[in-house]
Amino acid sequence: MKQLLAFIRKEFYHVFRDKRTLLILFGLPIAQIVLFGFALSSEVKNIGIAVLDNAHDATSEQIVDRIKTSSYFLFKDPVLNLTEIDEKFKEGSIKCALLFPANFGNELGRSGKAQVQIITDASDPNTATIVVNYLTAILANYQQQLNPTARLPYEIIPQVRQLYNEEQNGSLNFIPGVIALIFMIVCTTLTSVSIVREKELGTMEILLVSPFKPVMVLVAKAVPYLVLSVVNLIIILLLSVFLLHVQIKGSLILIFAESILFIITCLSLGLLISNQTNSQQTAMLMSMMGMMLPTLILTGFMFPLENMPWIFQAISHILPSRYYYIIIKAVMLKGLGFSYVWKETLILLAMALFLLAVALKNFKIRLS
């Protein structure tokens, strides 16, 4: 026990000596949380719009005023013809244009029907869809005002309720993902690199010939990274609660227990990688490209999983981070209990045990 403590202390020294890496380790989650929380949002705002008003009458101006009062649009200088619209699209300064034909108001008054045209920049398809929705709503609203008596005699009115996220906070989806990503970096990448470094420098031999049990060497390696991960988890949770005002709805104990399970899975992965390689560079490449990229892409927190081809969805089933993400999302954001996530937990547990067993079995205590 005393030996183990001494070894763990040695490993902590290693970790704390590299100030820059340490800084990045704590800086990364903080930067991500701040960016996701405050800078990035899926809501579309400040949409550049240009109006080509060939009518210049009271009606068209009223509509333009309506759009101006909506906080979503940002008015650019009025344009005179389609070429100018094209020019603005090509500069990237507007996302949509609204065209009133000549005699718009007259026609609307006389024949009761008039056309407007919405041109969108569909090179960004989702934004284009949302912009059209906004504009259509404003125009429909105006039309309603022109026809105050017209109302459908029978109407179904949808009452919309936003579950779990009344304020439509865009960052919610990302928090569990950021946690999973950080665990992957700290546990898998750093652990594998730190073990391989000992191999590269030749100090591994010294550790192996010491009276200390080889498995304990690994345990001592893993402990500091486990501690770092838990500290990072606490930081992320604190930031989410106090900076982003995200409510943690489920049980904290469950979150921590599941996290430790995932950390052990990541550590085993790191160990497995370090068994396979002899150079830091390969270890880094394997853990970054082989583990972290799939985590980023296929877990479902950055890109929607259900839109992916079946083969990617199949691959995502063998990623531990997928299950961890589901669990944390359910517990932290939806406030569900263990009875909802036991299946995912079981899968994660099986993965952890399997990886750990393989890693320990492959751990060579002799030099080649």
Next chain:
Amino acid sequence: MKILRFILRKEFLQIFRDKTIIAMMFAVPIIQLVILPLAANFEVKNINVAFVDNDHSTYSQKLVSKIASSGYFRIVGNSASYREALKMIEKSKADIVLEIPAGFERSLVREGRQQVNMSVDAINGTKASIGGAYLTVVIADFNRSLDVNTKAPDNKVAALSAIIDITYSDWFNPHKEYKYYMVPGILVLLLTLIGGFITALNIVREKEIGTIEQINVTPIKKWQFILGKLIPFWFVGIIVFTVGLIAMYVVYGIFPKGSIPLLYLFASVYLIALLGFGLLISTFSNSQLQAMFVAFFFMMIFMLMSGFFTSIDSMPNWARQMSNLTPVTHFIKVVRLIVLKGSGLSQVKMELFYLIGFAIALNSFAIYNYKKTN
């Protein structure tokens, strides 16, 4: 000049000896361009709807089939109670629960209005807002087609005195295909990774192995060493860019609408800026691990802020300023403009000035910070 030539030869030899770099030059762009656009698809389709039909009437069934046939939604269940439907949301099997209250048809016919309750899983913001909006549109449409409305003697809709008829046209991407938006962005991502990471790692490796000291004691000057490092990687970058452009055309059929020399002009300047950034990172790091983490940290922030995933216009003011301070933002914008809309130099010249500015600033800082002596 002669010295520089020798250094260049050494660097090129080293690059071509290293099979991983060769693989990275050709395999990575193709893999990324094939995999990422398939994965990074933010199109909102197949919104899963669970029903709770407490009414079991003709109208409620008509509403359900109307929603099912609208094309946006997938009916995933017809639950007996709201509680049961909520379970489907909890298990992420459903995105929206539509609850039709008991007596729906009766009170619709008798009183003329009736509510239905829509509960949206709002954790995924985009899907929630787009899905909710679609469903509202479908219901509004359903209202208009209700036979009590079309047959009603006092139908005021037909008598609307003023109708604004909206026509739409979607420019540049009439079918609103998501890949057109994503693929050029991924091309930029590619160039960024190659430019930023490889240079940083390469120079730090010389530091770690100790060969940098050997170079330092030779009469090679600082600028010669740095140029010797940058020029080969600039070529690697241009090759990767070319491979990427070809892959973009072969795999996705996307051919740049604008001028290709203009694209290369921007790519060249962008690469210089990025190589300078990689160099800067290498001057701050002592080990490859450090260089990799520092590079990863900044790349992550650059990519997130660059408008690759989310629109820059929607960001708050401070974030927009910050995003303007990264070269990636400008290059992504330019590549999308040139490839998708065919913008010319006069329309994007501001971005060129920005990129030239970054190239000069990053490289001078890197050269200033690079010390021959320890």
